[in-house]
Structures are given as C-alpha cells and as structure tokens.
Amino acid sequence: MTAPLVPETISADYSLLIAVISGCGMGFFLERAGFGSAKKLVSQFYLHDMGVFKVMFTAIVTAMTGVFILSSTGFMPIENLAMVGTFLPSQIVGGLILGIGFVIGGYCPGTSAVASATGKIDGIVYMAGLVAGMLAFAAIYPTVEPFLNAGSMGQVTLYGYFGLPSWLVVVAVIVMAVGGFVGATALEKKFAHLKPEE
Amino acid sequence: MKRSENYMNPYLAGFGLGLVLLASYILMGRGLGASGAVASFTSWGVSEIAPSQVIGNGFFEKYLDPERAPHPLKDWLVFEVIGVMIGGFISGAIAKRVSFSIDRGAKISDGARLFFAFIGGSIMAVGAQFARGCTSGQALSGGSLLNLGSWVAMICIFGGGYLLAWFVRRLWQ
Structure with missing residues (x-):
C-alpha cells in the first residue's frame, strides 16, 4: 500500500467527502488560533503578535517532517504529491500583491472563509472582493498570460535547486523555524506597546 | 457583544x-x-x-x-x-x-473598514492568480513540500505586507 490512498486504496468517490473533512480540520484550527479576526491576523505586520508566523511555521514543520519521513520509508514517495511548478517572475509579483492585499483587507482567502462563517461582515465583504478580483484578473488574463508563463522552471524543490540532500534542508528549516519562534517572541515583547487598546 | x-x-x-x-x-x-x-x-x-x-x-x-x-x-x-x-x-x-460584527481598528468607520476589506480581497485574488496560489496553497502546502516557487512566494507575501504596513497603520490602530 502506498500513499496517496485515493484512488487505489480508497475509492475516488470519497474525494469530495475527504475535501469537506480536510477543510473542516483546517477551518477548525485556523479559528482556534484566532485567525477569524482580521485585527489578530494583521498584528503580524505590526510585530506585537506574531501568531501568523508561529502557526504557519509550526504547521509547515509538522507537515514537512511527516512528508519527508513517509517519503523516505517508501510509503509516500514525494513524487506522488501534487506540486505547483515554479515561475519566479509571476510568483515574486504575485507574492508581493498578496502581502499588500493582506494588510489592506485584513484576511487571506482561507481565513476570510473562517471569518465569514463566524459572522464577520468584513469577512463576507472580503470574499465578495475576492470574486471581484477574479473577474478583474479574467479581464486582464489575455494581456498578462505571457508574463504568467515566463521563466518556467518546472517542479523545483529547494534541495534540488541548491543541490543539497533533502534531509539537510528539512533540518535547516526546522532549526530556522525554532530560531524564528524565539526571535518572534522577542519581537512581540519589544513591540507590545503597539498593541491597540481595547 | x-x-x-x-x-x-x-x-x-x-x-x-x-x-x-x-x-x-x-x-x-x-x-x-x-x-x-x-x-x-x-x-x-x-x-x-x-x-x-x-x-x-x-x-x-x-x-x-x-x-x-x-x-x-x-x-x-x-x-x-x-x-x-x-x-x-x-x-x-x-x-x-x-x-455578526465588523472587525476593525478603532480609528476608522465601519464603512471604511468594509471598503478596504473589499479592496484587499480583490487585490489578493489577483495576487493569488499571479502567485499560482495563496497563503494556504502556496505558503503552507507548497512550503511544506520545500517547493522553490512556494518559498519565494511566501517570502514575498511577508515582504509585501511589511512594506505596506506602516502606510496603512491607521486602518488597524
């Protein structure tokens, strides 16, 4: 038996059920962490609450460690997992646009779904904005299509790109994350005075 | 409440x-x-x-x-x-x-908050299309596979946020 379990071990008929259950878990932990609140989320950018960094990097380290251990045992070869190709020009521009939209809108797409589900009107309006943005993107799509596909590198990993063993990069990310957590907690103390008064 | x-x-x-x-x-x-x-x-x-x-x-x-x-x-x-x-x-x-509530900084009106929520959502939809995924699909999911493009996008997401944060601080104070 190898992973992914769908479709060989588990019928593909269950795909959408698994989608709902996976989403439930994601939404549950995002809300638990306080990520249904825009004020809590954007605190990340004012350094007095680094919760976004802490949650995100703990999740990355957890999933990454699991993926690479399961891959090394042969149960889940990493080649079997869906990986988006690398297109550096559009991904640099897109990342910057995402960051700008995040600090203006207060949510990212996933957390806006959590906010909407817990009654945040700004979350619902944000989601309407997402739809408007998709329409705007569709309108400019023919113009930007060459840029979107520029600099295609195929599927590239950090360890492949730098020619390092994967385990070394996994360990480096873990060390970096732990160092980041210590640094993030220090920043929260240093910038605690920026926390808005209730 | x-x-x-x-x-x-x-x-x-x-x-x-x-x-x-x-x-x-x-x-x-x-x-x-x-x-x-x-x-x-x-x-x-x-x-x-x-x-x-x-x-x-x-x-x-x-x-x-x-x-x-x-x-x-x-x-x-x-x-x-x-x-x-x-x-x-x-x-x-x-x-x-x-x-039902509106989450906003103390210095802006509900209407302004909703306006910026809409604008922010529109911007992120466009950004997610350029980046081939958003904070969930790229930063979180791609990041944990050590995907090069995902890490570049993730760093740029944080970079873009920090670059603009000072200019829009009134939204959140």
Whole structure:
C-alpha cells in the first residue's frame, strides 16, 4: 500500500467527502488560533503578535517532517504529491500583491472563509472582493498570460535547486523555524506597546 | 457583544493544522488551498450569467475544464472551502465567538473598514492568480513540500505586507 490512498486504496468517490473533512480540520484550527479576526491576523505586520508566523511555521514543520519521513520509508514517495511548478517572475509579483492585499483587507482567502462563517461582515465583504478580483484578473488574463508563463522552471524543490540532500534542508528549516519562534517572541515583547487598546 | 479572545496556543494550533495538511497529502496526494475555490465559483457564475464571456478566455476555460471537475462546483477545493467554513463555525461556536460584527481598528468607520476589506480581497485574488496560489496553497502546502516557487512566494507575501504596513497603520490602530 502506498500513499496517496485515493484512488487505489480508497475509492475516488470519497474525494469530495475527504475535501469537506480536510477543510473542516483546517477551518477548525485556523479559528482556534484566532485567525477569524482580521485585527489578530494583521498584528503580524505590526510585530506585537506574531501568531501568523508561529502557526504557519509550526504547521509547515509538522507537515514537512511527516512528508519527508513517509517519503523516505517508501510509503509516500514525494513524487506522488501534487506540486505547483515554479515561475519566479509571476510568483515574486504575485507574492508581493498578496502581502499588500493582506494588510489592506485584513484576511487571506482561507481565513476570510473562517471569518465569514463566524459572522464577520468584513469577512463576507472580503470574499465578495475576492470574486471581484477574479473577474478583474479574467479581464486582464489575455494581456498578462505571457508574463504568467515566463521563466518556467518546472517542479523545483529547494534541495534540488541548491543541490543539497533533502534531509539537510528539512533540518535547516526546522532549526530556522525554532530560531524564528524565539526571535518572534522577542519581537512581540519589544513591540507590545503597539498593541491597540481595547 | 465582546468576543472571547481565549485563543489556542499558536504552536498547538499550528501542529493541528500541520497534521490536517499531512493527512490531506496521505489521503489525496494534494495540499490545502482556498483561492482556487473562489476562481472556480467565479468562473461558474460567469458561465451561468454571461456564457458568451467565458468563450476564448483562458482563465475561465481553465476553471470550467471538464477534465478539472465534472461540474465547476464539484471541485475538490470548492468542497474543501465549504469544510473550512463548517470547521471555522464549529470552533467559533464552541468558543462563543460567533456573532455578526465588523472587525476593525478603532480609528476608522465601519464603512471604511468594509471598503478596504473589499479592496484587499480583490487585490489578493489577483495576487493569488499571479502567485499560482495563496497563503494556504502556496505558503503552507507548497512550503511544506520545500517547493522553490512556494518559498519565494511566501517570502514575498511577508515582504509585501511589511512594506505596506506602516502606510496603512491607521486602518488597524
């Protein structure tokens, strides 16, 4: 038996059920962490609450460690997992646009779904904005299509790109994350005075 | 009504989220996402309301492709985001954090907050299309596979946020 379990071990008929259950878990932990609140989320950018960094990097380290251990045992070869190709020009521009939209809108797409589900009107309006943005993107799509596909590198990993063993990069990310957590907690103390008064 | 801010320890919440992501890889061979669901939903809406608009547009055609999903709304990410809302509601209900409200800084009006929420959402939809995924699909899911493009996008997301934060600080003070 190898992973992914769908479709060989588990019928593909269950795909959408698994989608709902996976989403439930994601939404549950995002809300638990306080990520249904825009004020809590954007605190990340004012350094007095680094919760976004802490949650995100703990999740990355957890999933990454699991993926690479399961891959090394042969149960889940990493080649079997869906990986988006690398297109550096559009991904640099897109990342910057995402960051700008995040600090203006207060949510990212996933957390806006959590906010909407817990009654945040700004979350619902944000989601309407997402739809408007998709329409705007569709309108400019023919113009930007060459840029979107520029600099295609195929599927590239950090360890492949730098020619390092994967385990070394996994360990480096873990060390970096732990160092980041210590640094993030220090920043929260240093910038605690920026926390808005209730 | 003041919402409870008794949030879970961020490392514990992150560990839970990481296990959910790992389970998604083991079960489906794919990570979590969010913006793609909105793209599918929007494409479906346009195909219903103004079908002539989708013809020849590579964006709509990508999300309406029957190879992708038998029906644009029977898409994996659409169902996953429905799950995100269910899971978020369950957690919020347990913590008594479900109520109609507007989350904003003290110095701006409700109307201004909603205006900027709409603008921010529009900007992020465009950004997610350029980056080929958002904070969930790229930073979180791609990041945990050590995907080069995902890490570059993630660094740029944080970079873009920090670059603009000082200029829009009035929104959140």
